[in-house]
Amino acid sequence: MSEIVIDNVTKIFGAASAEPFTAIEDFDFNVKDQEFISVVGPSGCGKTTLMRMVAGLESITDGEIRVADKPVVGPGPDRAVVFQQFALFPWKTVRENIVFGMKSVGASKAEQNDAVEFYLGLMKMEGTEDKYPHQLSGGMQQRVAIARSYAINPGVLLMDEPFGALDAQTRTIMQEELVRVSRDNPRTVMFITHSVEEAVYLADRVIVMGRNPGHIREVIDVASTRQSEKWAEEPIDDVMEMSSFTHLRGQVWRLLREQMGADM
Amino acid sequence: MIRRIPLWLWSVSGIVLFFGLWQGVVSVGWVSEFVLPSPIKVVDRFLTLMGRPFAGFLLWEHALSSLGRFMSGYVLAAAIGIPLGLMMGRFRLLDEIITPLFESYRYVAPLAWVPFAALWFGTGIGGPIMIIFTGAFAPCLVNAYRGAKLVDMHLIEAAQTHGASEFRIAREVLLPGSLPSIVAGLRISAGLGWQSLIGAELIVVSSGIGYVMTQGQMNLSPETVITAMLVIGLIGLALDVILRMIESRVSSKWKRE
Numbered sequence: 120m121s122e123i124v125i126d127n128v129t130k131i132f133g134a135a136s137a138e139p140f141t142a143i144e145d146f147d148f149n150v151k152d153q154e155f156i157s158v159v160g161p162s163g164c165g166k167t168t169l170m171r172m173v174a175g176l177e178s179i180t181d182g183e184i185r186v187a188d189k190p191v192v193g194p195g196p197d198r199a200v201v202f203q204q205f206a207l208f209p210w211k212t213v214r215e216n217i218v219f220g221m222k223s224v225g226a227s228k229a230e231q232n233d234a235v236e237f238y239l240g241l242m243k244m245e246g247t248e249d250k251y252p253h254q255l256s257g258g259m260q261q262r263v264a265i266a267r268s269y270a271i272n273p274g275v276l277l278m279d280e281p282f283g284a285l286d287a288q289t290r291t292i293m294q295e296e297l298v299r300v301s302r303d304n305p306r307t308v309m310f311i312t313h314s315v316e317e318a319v320y321l322a323d324r325v326i327v328m329g330r331n332p333g334h335i336r337e338v339i340d341v342a343s344t345r346q347s348e349k350w351a352e353e354p355i356d357d358v359m360e361m362s363s364f365t366h367l368r369g370q371v372w373r374l375l376r377e378q379m380g381a382d383m
Numbered sequence: 384m385i386r387r388i389p390l391w392l393w394s395v396s397g398i399v400l401f402f403g404l405w406q407g408v409v410s411v412g413w414v415s416e417f418v419l420p421s422p423i424k425v426v427d428r429f430l431t432l433m434g435r436p437f438a439g440f441l442l443w444e445h446a447l448s449s450l451g452r453f454m455s456g457y458v459l460a461a462a463i464g465i466p467l468g469l470m471m472g473r474f475r476l477l478d479e480i481i482t483p484l485f486e487s488y489r490y491v492a493p494l495a496w497v498p499f500a501a502l503w504f505g506t507g508i509g510g511p512i513m514i515i516f517t518g519a520f521a522p523c524l525v526n527a528y529r530g531a532k533l534v535d536m537h538l539i540e541a542a543q544t545h546g547a548s549e550f551r552i553a554r555e556v557l558l559p560g561s562l563p564s565i566v567a568g569l570r571i572s573a574g575l576g577w578q579s580l581i582g583a584e585l586i587v588v589s590s591g592i593g594y595v596m597t598q599g600q601m602n603l604s605p606e607t608v609i610t611a612m613l614v615i616g617l618i619g620l621a622l623d624v625i626l627r628m629i630e631s632r633v634s635s636k637w638k639r640e
Contacts (some may be wrong), residue, residue, distance in 0.1 A: 169442075174540075174544055176540055176546075194540070194543035194544045195547030196545055198544060199545055200541065202537050204535075206537035206538055207541075208538060208555070208556065210553075210559040210637075218544030219542070219547070219555075220546055222551075223545060223547050223548070223551065244429070264541075267545065271545060277544075295547075333419075
């Protein structure tokens with residue numbers, strides 16, 4: 120059970136300095152086990168900071184974050200992160216990158232080989248195991264990074280705008296693939312994005328954040344609509360034209376617009 | 384016209400001109416052979432020293448014993464400087480602790496350590512190694528440090544969130560990430576270490592190229608001194624060529640990525 124409990128968390132940068140900056144204030148939210156949460160918000164709302172605190176890459180000023188009932192004190196393989204910049208090790212081959220985390224958690228050689236074969240098959244990337252990241256397209260590189268994270272079987276997957284650096288077409292393909300992969304290998308996922316469509320298409324619930332300081336503006340439920348409208352059975356382009364989808368997208372979009380209006 | 388002449392020919396003509404002038408100045412009698420021996424005399428001395436022991440050993444044996452000392456000090460400097468530099472680049476606190484000490488040490492010339500080397504090690508092997516170490520250490524540390532600082536933070540965070548220990552981060556992320564910078568540092572180190580070695584040998588030992596120089600000086604044999612200088616220069620050049628080759632290999636391999 121990998122529930123994420125974000126318990127009244129506040130993050131202040133430079134708390135001891137002359138000009139402290141409150142990035143997030145009194146953030147209170149529970150991500151259920153195996154739930155897919157998207158976080159959207161205007162830039163500077165602290166969504167990446169939130170994810171980094173769950174990852175243990177950023178300290179928490181006040182409050183607590185618990186993952187599987189354990190307080191987060193630092194980074195760990197139970198909370199693998201997929202970065203926008205892919206962050207593959209350029210001096211390692213595809214295979215070496217995928218098994219990097221597995222080695223940390225003590226997987227056997229046979230398990231490593233199985234995982235490489237399984238994930239490259241899943242990502243339709245057979246035959247690339249000995250290539251280096253620079254020999255792959257951006258989409259392929261991000262697939263490898265996602266495989267690297269899935270391979271350690273983390274309770275929680277954290278994704279920081281993972282498709283932000285990809286072109287529109289690749290991005291759509293990756294979104295569809297992620298839905299497929301996460302349906303077959305459900306994990307608790309926290310997915311940070313700028314894209315409203317992506318957020319609605321992927322998530323069970325969408326957190327819309329507001330800024331100054333970062334807080335929850337509203338939480339929109341998507342899971343019930345996805346199930347009743349059977350999105351999973353349709354290709355992504357068709358889903359995005361369904362009225363059930365455009366309705367939710369419009370709802371999130373209006374919330375974001377209000378935010379931006381409030382700043383102007 | 385000038386562009387047609389291959390570049391290496393310019394280098395060769397520079398060398399020929401230099402030795403020609405040198406020989407000319409001595410042959411014409413402008414300077415005495417006691418002050419500046421002619422190149423021909425130096426070559427003759429070089430060949431003699433290769434075949435007949437001087438100051439206890441043949442010339443190449445002196446060179447080997449110098450190289451042995453150099454390698455000991457150099458490897459020691461790299462073995463301590465590189466890991467320490469990487470760790471300083473990774474851990475802010477260590478950086479704060481070491482940097483002030485290091486910044487004051489690095490401006491003390493290696494030769495300034497000679498009195499202490501003599502005091503602590505006498506004429507033993509430790510003295511010269513210590514001097515070479517003080518010469519070669521700084522570039523090893525500085526370049527590893529700068530290299531580690533420039534490693535993409537996301538790679539370190541990716542390693543951390545995929546369960547890597549600090550040791551693995553150092554070995555599999557920081558070290559390969561800063562390799563081009565480290566190799567460049569090793570090249571600078573080799574030059575400085577080799578220079579300092581000769582200085583050390585002038586003072587504290589009884590074999591080696593530096594020792595040949597002091598003995599040549601005492602025997603009023605300037606051609607021996609120049610021969611030793613020549614050997615120092617040639618070995619230094621060879622070291623540099625080898626490290627340059629490694630450096631260009633590493634940087635071309637890394638640039639692709």
